[in-house]
Amino acid sequence: MNQEITPAQIRSKGIRALVEALGPVGMARFLQQFDIGSGDYTEERERWLSGITLDDALREIKRRRERMDEENAQGARQI
Numbered sequence: 001m002n003q004e005i006t007p008a009q010i011r012s013k014g015i016r017a018l019v020e021a022l023g024p025v026g027m028a029r030f031l032q033q034f035d036i037g038s039g040d041y042t043e044e045r046e047r048w049l050s051g052i053t054l055d056d057a058l059r060e061i062k063r064r065r066e067r068m069d070e071e072n073a074q075g076a077r078q079i
Contacts (some may be wrong), residue, residue: 015027018030018031
């Protein structure tokens with residue numbers, strides 16, 4: 001590759017290559033994976049999880065699994 005290529009040209013060629021390989025929607029989905037987002041995840045996570053114990057989390061997981069099992073059983077009976 002020519003070392004004189006500008007960052008803008010690299011981006012343009014890269015976008016074209018992604019569109020050719022993945023199509024426009026696939027290109028967009030691929031690029032979304034590299035979005036750095038915003039905010040402070042560590043701070044937000046601490047806020048979300050403050051006061052929640054491991055036992056609380058495990059109890060909620062069990063409750064949700066049981067609910068999903070019931071819904072799946074109901075769906076199977078309807079078939």
